[in-house]
Amino acid sequence: MPVLVITGTGTEVGKTVVTAAVAATALAAGRSVAVLKAAQTGVLPGEPGDAAEVARLAGPVTTAELARYPEPLAPATAARRAGRAPVHPHEVAEAAAKLATEHDLVLVEGAGGLLVRFDAAGGTLADAAGLLSAPVLVVTAAGLGTLNTTELTARELRSRGLDLAGLVIGSWPAEPDLAARCNLADLPDVTRAPLLGSVPAGSAALSPARFRAAAPHWLAPRLDGSWDVEAFRTREAPGAP
Numbered sequence: 001m002p003v004l005v006i007t008g009t010g011t012e013v014g015k016t017v018v019t020a021a022v023a024a025t026a027l028a029a030g031r032s033v034a035v036l037k038a039a040q041t042g043v044l045p046g047e048p049g050d051a052a053e054v055a056r057l058a059g060p061v062t063t064a065e066l067a068r069y070p071e072p073l074a075p076a077t078a079a080r081r082a083g084r085a086p087v088h089p090h091e092v093a094e095a096a097a098k099l100a101t102e103h104d105l106v107l108v109e110g111a112g113g114l115l116v117r118f119d120a121a122g123g124t125l126a127d128a129a130g131l132l133s134a135p136v137l138v139v140t141a142a143g144l145g146t147l148n149t150t151e152l153t154a155r156e157l158r159s160r161g162l163d164l165a166g167l168v169i170g171s172w173p174a175e176p177d178l179a180a181r182c183n184l185a186d187l188p189d190v191t192r193a194p195l196l197g198s199v200p201a202g203s204a205a206l207s208p209a210r211f212r213a214a215a216p217h218w219l220a221p222r223l224d225g226s227w228d229v230e231a232f233r234t235r236e237a238p239g240a241p
């Protein structure tokens with residue numbers, strides 16, 4: 001199934017801009033793309049959410065959002081406080097599977113990091129990825145502190161038997177410091193997953209035309225939507241954490 005789940009080591013690491021870069025790369029390769037924002041928090045009705053931001057930057061993608069809660073919180077908390085129904089992992093999986101029947105590639109963006117709760121039962125994006133048997137791309141920060149959160153995320157994915165497709169740095173600084181430069185080698189080392197690209201800092205401020213022209217150069221060719229599931233089977237890599 002052509003679904004890629006995009007999570008991150010936390011909120012504000014650049015999941016949306018990476019999702020846009022993957023979408024733009026797949027569109028440039030002639031593929032049809034859908035973007036599913038499982039639950040959007042911190043955005044009012046009528047305002048553009050993450051899926052709309054992906055469409056603005058990447059171009060003509062189908063966008064979908066299962067729920068929107070105004071408070072900038074984890075979806076489970078925001079839903080509870082709003083007195084509204086939460087989004088359950090099986091609903092995310094069902095929506096992604098339906099979009100996958102109509103598109104070459106479906107990108108599912110979570111909210112915050114992998115274990116952020118969607119519902120009161122503790123359902124997460126990881127559960128949705130498991131239901132879909134979909135590979136998971138992890139968006140990481142570039143600098144000091146990212147080794148710990150990225151390795152924790154990789155370990156959690158592997159402990160669940162999920163496929164860690166690889167890592168993408170969400171915002172690569174124009175003048176990387178020592179930690180960022182060392183992390184280019186250390187991130188794949190500690191996760192035993194490939195570093196599949198990095199999006200330059202400030203890219204979300206590019207014009208859409210420039211973003212679309214540049215995006216394929218930020219990512220490894222395998223992120224153009226042409227992969228088969230086997231390409232991302234890294235969960236049983238020798239020596240994996």
Ligand SMILES: Nc1ncnc2c1ncn2[C@@H]1O[C@H](COP(=O)(O)OP(=O)(O)OP(=O)(O)O)[C@@H](O)[C@H]1O
Pocket residue numbers: 008010011012013014015016017018050110111112113170171172199200201202203204205
């Ligand atoms: N490469 C980048 N270029 C420009 N701005 C960026 C880049 N990466 C992140 N940002 C900015 O950082 C902020 C967080 O990015 P983004 O919205 O992609 O985070 P996120 O991981 O999707 O967070 P959320 O959990 O809210 O979905 C945004 O204000 C975005 O504009």
Ligand SMILES: C[C@H](N)[C@H](N)CCCCCC(=O)O
Pocket residue numbers: 011012040041042071072073074075111112113116
């Ligand atoms: C509001 C924000 N931009 C995201 N949509 C939600 C992030 C939830 C993070 C929860 C947490 O890990 O503490």
Ligand SMILES: [Mg+2]
Pocket residue numbers: 014015016050109
């Ligand atoms: Mg986002």
